[in-house]
Amino acid sequence: MAELAITPELVDEHGITQSEYDRILAILGRTPTFSELGVFSVMWSEHCSYKSSRSHLAKFPTEAPWVIQGPGENAGIIDIGDGLACCFKMESHNHPSFIEPYQGAATGVGGILRDVFTMGARPVANLDSLRFGPLTDPLHRHLVRGVVAGIAGYGNCMGIPTVAGELWCGPSYQGNILVNVMTAGIVRHDRIFKGEAAGVGNPVMYVGAKTGRDGIHGATMASEEFTGDENQKRPTVQVGDPFTEKRLLEACLELMKTDWIVGIQDMGAAGLTSSGCEMASRSGTGVELDLDRVPQRETGMTAYEMLLSESQERMVLVARKGFEDQIRDLFHRWDLEAVVVGKVVADGMFRVRHHGEVVVEIPADAIAEEAPKYDRPFEVPVPDARLDLTAVPVPKDLGAVLLTLLASPNICHKGWVHRQYDHMVRTDTVVLPGSDAAVVRVKENGKALALTTDCNPRWCRLDPRLGAMHAVAEAARNVACSGARPLAITDCLNFGNPENPRMMGQFVAAVEGMAAACAALETPVVSGNVSLYNETHGKGVDPTPTVGMVGLLERVEDHLSQGFRQAGDGIYLVGEDRGDAGGEIGGSEYLSLVHGQEVGPIPVLDLAAEHRLHRLLERAAAERLIASAHDCSDGGLAVALAEAVLTANVAGLGAQVVLAGEGRADCLLFGESATRVVVSVAQEQAVGWEAMVGAADLSWQRLGEVTGDGRLHLRTAGADLDLSVKEMSAAWFGALAALLDR
Amino acid sequence: MHFGVVVFPGSNCDHDCYHVARHVLGGEASYLWHKETDLPALDCVIIPGGFSYGDYLRAGAIARVSPIMWAIARFAAAGGLVIGICNGFQVLLEAGLLPGAMRRNDSLRFVCQPQRLRVDNVDTPFTGGYRKGQVVDIPIAHAEGNYYADPDTIAELEADHRIVFRYCDGDGRASDAANPNGSVANIAGICNREGNVLGMMPHPERAAEALLGSTDGLALFESIAGAVAGR
Numbered sequence: 019m020a021e022l023a024i025t026p027e028l029v030d031e032h033g034i035t036q037s038e039y040d041r042i043l044a045i046l047g048r049t050p051t052f053s054e055l056g057v058f059s060v061m062w063s064e065h066c067s068y069k070s071s072r073s074h075l076a077k078f079p080t081e082a083p084w085v086i087q088g089p090g091e092n093a094g095i096i097d098i099g100d101g102l103a104c105c106f107k108m109e110s111h112n113h114p115s116f117i118e119p120y121q122g123a124a125t126g127v128g129g130i131l132r133d134v135f136t137m138g139a140r141p142v143a144n145l146d147s148l149r150f151g152p153l154t155d156p157l158h159r160h161l162v163r164g165v166v167a168g169i170a171g172y173g174n175c176m177g178i179p180t181v182a183g184e185l186w187c188g189p190s191y192q193g194n195i196l197v198n199v200m201t202a203g204i205v206r207h208d209r210i211f212k213g214e215a216a217g218v219g220n221p222v223m224y225v226g227a228k229t230g231r232d233g234i235h236g237a238t239m240a241s242e243e244f245t246g247d248e249n250q251k252r253p254t255v256q257v258g259d260p261f262t263e264k265r266l267l268e269a270c271l272e273l274m275k276t277d278w279i280v281g282i283q284d285m286g287a288a289g290l291t292s293s294g295c296e297m298a299s300r301s302g303t304g305v306e307l308d309l310d311r312v313p314q315r316e317t318g319m320t321a322y323e324m325l326l327s328e329s330q331e332r333m334v335l336v337a338r339k340g341f342e343d344q345i346r347d348l349f350h351r352w353d354l355e356a357v358v359v360g361k362v363v364a365d366g367m368f369r370v371r372h373h374g375e376v377v378v379e380i381p382a383d384a385i386a387e388e389a390p391k392y393d394r395p396f397e398v399p400v401p402d403a404r405l406d407l408t409a410v411p412v413p414k415d416l417g418a419v420l421l422t423l424l425a426s427p428n429i430c431h432k433g434w435v436h437r438q439y440d441h442m443v444r445t446d447t448v449v450l451p452g453s454d455a456a457v458v459r460v461k462e463n464g465k466a467l468a469l470t471t472d473c474n475p476r477w478c479r480l481d482p483r484l485g486a487m488h489a490v491a492e493a494a495r496n497v498a499c500s501g502a503r504p505l506a507i508t509d510c511l512n513f514g515n516p517e518n519p520r521m522m523g524q525f526v527a528a529v530e531g532m533a534a535a536c537a538a539l540e541t542p543v544v545s546g547n548v549s550l551y552n553e554t555h556g557k558g559v560d561p562t563p564t565v566g567m568v569g570l571l572e573r574v575e576d577h578l579s580q581g582f583r584q585a586g587d588g589i590y591l592v593g594e595d596r597g598d599a600g601g602e603i604g605g606s607e608y609l610s611l612v613h614g615q616e617v618g619p620i621p622v623l624d625l626a627a628e629h630r631l632h633r634l635l636e637r638a639a640a641e642r643l644i645a646s647a648h649d650c651s652d653g654g655l656a657v658a659l660a661e662a663v664l665t666a667n668v669a670g671l672g673a674q675v676v677l678a679g680e681g682r683a684d685c686l687l688f689g690e691s692a693t694r695v696v697v698s699v700a701q702e703q704a705v706g707w708e709a710m711v712g713a714a715d716l717s718w719q720r721l722g723e724v725t726g727d728g729r730l731h732l733r734t735a736g737a738d739l740d741l742s743v744k745e746m747s748a749a750w751f752g753a754l755a756a757l758l759d760r
Numbered sequence: 761m762h763f764g765v766v767v768f769p770g771s772n773c774d775h776d777c778y779h780v781a782r783h784v785l786g787g788e789a790s791y792l793w794h795k796e797t798d799l800p801a802l803d804c805v806i807i808p809g810g811f812s813y814g815d816y817l818r819a820g821a822i823a824r825v826s827p828i829m830w831a832i833a834r835f836a837a838a839g840g841l842v843i844g845i846c847n848g849f850q851v852l853l854e855a856g857l858l859p860g861a862m863r864r865n866d867s868l869r870f871v872c873q874p875q876r877l878r879v880d881n882v883d884t885p886f887t888g889g890y891r892k893g894q895v896v897d898i899p900i901a902h903a904e905g906n907y908y909a910d911p912d913t914i915a916e917l918e919a920d921h922r923i924v925f926r927y928c929d930g931d932g933r934a935s936d937a938a939n940p941n942g943s944v945a946n947i948a949g950i951c952n953r954e955g956n957v958l959g960m961m962p963h964p965e966r967a968a969e970a971l972l973g974s975t976d977g978l979a980l981f982e983s984i985a986g987a988v989a990g991r
Contacts (some may be wrong), residue, residue, distance in 0.1 A: 037964040170870050174901075177772025261770050261814025352769065439899040440872045440964050443809075445776040449817065459971070461779070 022296045022709045032059035038415040045384045053321045059256045060288035067389040070516035070550045074529045075304035078543040083324045091490035092133045093542025100463040108200035108508040108566040110549035115197040119164025124172040125258040130201045132284030138211040138274045139203030143458045147471040147564045151192035170438040173262035180439035187427045193554025198510040200566040213283030215297035222360040226332035228315035233328025244554040251691045262331040269352040278341035285332040293334040296756035298382035304367040307360035321372035328572035367630040396522035400617035401481035405604045417739045421749045449734035453579040454496040466574035468502035475560035480618035482524040486531035486563045493567035496633035499647040501578045501639025502569035507693040509546040514558020524561040540627035550690045576639045580648035581665035585726035593694030600681015602690025608688035609654045622689045641708040650694040656687040672729040673724040682739035761787035762987040764802040768794045772810035780965045803988040804841040806850030820850030827886035827947040842957045849959035850911045858959045866942030872901035878928040885987030887959045895932045896976035898962040905961040907943035925949035940989040
């Protein structure tokens, strides 16, 4: 069967540059076939090859005594003791979700789940970090509803709780939404599986759903800007079936209890192509495939289509020769396809046959190792420092400002979202969505994982390097507020067009900032994802390096959450306000929402103090000295106190607080200085707590007390706020539904 | 005390029910694969929550023709205890072991939240450990929990006190505001005429350990154990 002739237009349509094409010619020593062009197109796309980002990602610290698997495999793995490990990763599904929000988000979840269970881990928790344009725009209300429904539809059906995440709205996402999804799973050290094609002669088997025409060029689409004709790209969005994936999950976990396979990998972006190439390249062997044997759900599929299809819920495995029948029987019991489609060969080639003819024959190593690597020119960003306090009047009614902030989409309670997620399935969610970090029990050893995602894109726009440092610091702080020790991160680096030097500069700065923070806080990067070209008509998203942090609680019973527990407990602030005005409002939600200004400088960050703060919280939790902990972030201290009252353990609690400090009341109340946590302490623990915090080399002050009067009394610098729980509840709990349920 | 936990393709809460039966209650528990045509010696069958068969066609519609359902029907007819939780309740309705049907939640959305229920019948083997009218906290998580039956059936259920759990507020009022999905008469759980088959949308296995919040669901498992011991 003749394949299409290669023309310059065809090469260009495939997103391959002239110099990349020259490289292909040099590798093959001839013109590529049409199918080979497709293979290079997806494998060398930004999404699959990381060509613009690889050289900078090398700056991340990736090692620690507790890291079992760093970047380079399907997911990262850290030791959690007792022969157990946590396997986790975050992925983006930004472009598909903008085009088709339900399926885009659903298949994002499906993909990240497979990345984790392909390593042998049973997924135990999902998280989602979502960014949209302003919710005054009906399109974005539609996108929010679709994305949340898609994540719910897939995750709930899989029986994996979605326990934490973020929802943020900003104008830079008007043309490009961000959907980042993260999964964490548990695996035994001695039962970890990798994507390796080892053992010449071993059969390569395809398991799972049939292959169709969905998602072809999904990887290429994710590596391009949008130009306004997105509806035509709808066929590039994959369609998910969580019931099939649930069966695939159970079948794979059952298979992994045996010794019948030597390697397994999920078919994600670029499907059969990427899994075949990557497995061969990792092992230094080659893989031969016969497409005639691929289970197909469409008739007349070409080799090109089968190689590039991103049909969901499929895995590739390399079996030990002789075990094919047992493997087939196991998958048939779960009503899944299981077919031998090829074998491992010795000559290092990725070779594909269709209808008896060789249609692809490429050295597997070349695809990975000779992938283009660009050192794109970049401008070093200059931190924004335009704040002029004289141009920011202090509002008269600061209580009203607090209510406005509580109702802001970036601060308000996200119950509208997480009530749609089954966050309790598996009976291990000890701290439910809505606190600083979710806490998930590990039944096998009585410990618990603490998980969160964090990033402030406004800060990253105003100062990419420092903003990215804050993302890591905040994520670690949130995990520490649950009493856990932050251990490692995964990430999703969402940026605009890397061919634009200003945006490339934001990326480089953010990577360097994250690297510095990860080193100082002892939280190496073990996995992650880069999503570039989040741009429409030349307008890119704010730099959004989303950090997914995982921490460990040695005893699940030591967990903390953010709400006050009982009247009479003392309220303390650990950490201090900075800045000449008593607080740092540069880059704050307050400055943006109330004064319409988004200027820096953003708050400073002392990583050494931050590290001490996290260790202090871990120790205090282990010794049962504190009743609750909540960090100060969006909206500053006033919002943190309000939230601690609103999420209190029992009804009717309030707080009486005096904040010492000189300066402007609005800066003290709403400034977002970092490295600060609000802690509540039972009276009988006060002495022990004050001794411990006193020895921690951190600023701290006693702010006041938890009361039983259902009101927040907050006094500082001449301002006196007095709000009822009722009015704060109406603002905080009601905001998102009011925006989305009309 | 021996519980059997049914596993359909797509069941999710099977592990959770097994965990409570074995590790919290301290009883014996076995998994029952949906293709089995006979049950081992058991005291109680649990049909757990989840998305059996992906909820294709209608929730529970395909599971109800799995081979094991015939064995469960015989077990129930002989007086064996059967409890269907969430998807399990949907399966029992589709199989005709309980009357009525499940519709989509009024909000057309999945809802997962803590939920107050009123225990209206404490004379069943499942609820003997509660007080009549007791308000308990047992969470829900479903997109199709909107129970419906025609007025004659509802009247019959009411007259025979077969409505075992109702959605209510903190004061025990079965009000509209307290109804999370629109179910008729705020019905959250019902039993059959003989009182040995219970279907309920809330998840008692999620309210059986203090670590997770509420322990109001544990009393249900303990009631079953007590009823079996007393037989």
